[in-house]
Amino acid sequence: MKKILPIVVSLVLSISCSEKEKEVDYSLLSDEERLEMAKEFTKNTILVDGHMDLPFRMYNMGNTMTGDVYDFINKSDQGNIDYVRAKEGGMDAPFMAIYIPAGYQEKGGAKDLADTLIMMVERLAETWPDQLALAKSPKEIEDNFSKGLLSLPMGIENAAAIEDKLENVEYFYDKGIRYMTLTHGKDNLVGDSSYDDAETHGGLSDFGKEVVKEMNRLGMIIDVSHITDKTFFDVAEISDAPIVATHSSARKFTPGFERNVSDEIIKKIAEKDGMVMITFGGSFVDQSFSEKNTENRAHIQSWMEENGLDRRDSAAMEYIKTYMSENKPTVHVSKVAEHIDYVAKMVGIDHVGLGSDFDGVGDTLPDGLKDASMYPNLIAELMKLGYSKEDLEKICYKNFFRVWNAVEAIAKK
Template identity: 60%
Template sequence: MKKSTQILIVFLILLGFSCGPESSETIDYTALSDEERLTIAQELARNTIMVDGHVDLPYRMKVGGFTLQREILDVSERTEGGNFDYPRSKEGGLDAPFMSIYIPARYQEMGGAKALADSLILMTKRLADTWPDKFGMAYSPEDIQANFEAGKISLPMGMENGAPIGDDLDNLAYFHERGIRYITLTHGKDNLIGDSSYDTTYIHGGLSEFGVEVVKEMNRLGIMVDISHVSDDTFYDVMEVSQVPVIASHSSARHFTPGFERNMGDEMIQRLAENGGVIMINFGGSFVDQDFREGNDAVREHIVNWLAENQLSRNDPEAQEYISEYVAANNPFPSVQKVADHFDHIMAMVGIDHLGFGSDFDGVGDTLPTGLKDVSMYPNLIAELLKRGYSKEDIEKVCYKNLFRVWQAVEEYAANAG
């Protein structure tokens, strides 16, 4: 096909987008070329609100030396390293990354979890205060809509690990007032709320008695319950307790990673869907590809030994070149297609209404798939989904409608709970 003909076809398709869903839905995206689909995906990403359930920018800022007095990491401009900044978000069509207020499990033992959460919340709000033309805080779907119309990237917040709650239910209202709109109940270890998928002690056998009250209070206040990171028993307990749909903010399908409890099993996904919830797919290589997961451990061990033998750090140019070549040769990164496989598997089981994006950008290191290395690359995944027969309406549901539905249901329940 001549280039001029391709351009005409794409123009007509884009005209269909602007004329409403009726005209665009008549298009057979599977019949287009890869180039045409990518152009459509880019346009769709730019014109559709896109929510990502989990981006670890706040902790990346902390590790990078960000303070409230001095901005070390200027994400209003393109940054070196990391997966998120404003220019790349605009390129990829990302409008509302949930900022992860991540609390490492060690703070449960050493103390300071609540203070760390407060500092990360302040850092996030500082972004909106420092660059109000580019970023805006968001505490509801309506806030995200308003920011989208103003051309701003929304910064909703979710707290990863319920440890800052301590043993005091009143802290839930405190963090809701601070802007937290979901809480991932656990992280790497069991806590006072319940058992973690990464721990082996299973001290509660699921939710603790206190954890049951936490879930009820989150329902009452209008905080979404996030079951990423919890053990299977904790998940099923949450399903029994919660009166509203829940989310998995950054999990994938265990079908592709047998034995990896951090991902969700098929029965769990079906139960989540019965509850009306949403699983937001994690892009990390170890979450989407069992071969990569198994090979990654061996590669990491080799690289650590090689760096020690050569007295180099990962930041040395020589080391970076070696690591890149060694990984490519010994454990190639997964592809965008591998991520799309998770969407297909879940779609076949429970339908499109229970899927979303939960990349875990800035939280999974250098394991991201080829073609999904940062927030500029969502259109690559959207194009792959279009290639597999997903419709424009399907993409809109994945981008924001499914999550908005859950969020609004949680808000409505809280409003009626008084």
């Protein structure tokens, strides 16, 4: 029987964690009721996202040391996150990705760029101390949450940032970096990238093996997104600590896309008590979306070559805008929930989380999950699949906190 919405919400909010009362079965509610529940849930529960590319977007907009501080605090129509949209969606701890494009591996300056991006994140917290705060541990995120502050933890994306110096791992740990993605678009000095066919090292390099051990020693989380399968299994063999894919989805839904994690890798991550943080981009969650996206890119490239134009030409811009509006593929937020459900059913609810890649996947995000204000839509989809309040808490932060604390505990031994 359909329940009256205010009564249902009141019932759920009255349930204490210590009480043994039967929890409301969200799957029996209407879509409207579930969404209201999801909004209340995200407002009252810590929500951690494993990966957002805001720092590099700020950098591209000229917000460097000599520029103005990026206006993160007011609502914007650019990018996927700002303070207002984060609060609307219940986001409490978006990991700021200190992203180092692979080009810096050849031309140099990777460490300097990492330092600049870290400084930019620090400036956000310094500029708005009543709304924002850095965070270097689960305890600090919890403390910030209790004060109503949005936490800005940081992770490096692409170990090229440490260049060829092992001591730079500790340097960045001391600056607040709490995870490091080992590669990005190209093989680097640490190991091989899933986007590169060169297989330079055939997995982890000897230097990469020392980097993994050093990360274990310091208590820095190893992020296995972006690496080849061979590199992953080298990491899994060497690391004493749990490992995390901070922004990857299940390869089951995108056959042949090595950037996503295979069933075998998912099982190994769980075996090591780590987790997969499901990413949101359409090409990561849906094969048909990916194929159509590839087809569109090929068509546009061919059209520009035939007409002697490039993307900067006004005629090309107009054509691309019209063509994409008529041919753009779509995918629904429910597909992201399907990936979460797939991992949870395979290895258990303790090994899955959220890693949007907001500000890093352009306009490929699913309907209903376009920016940080829309997390309740995803939570509502999980409720529809039968996930309980306890399950959702694990997905949103408890799993990641468990892994993070375990990594730090191993470092202290």
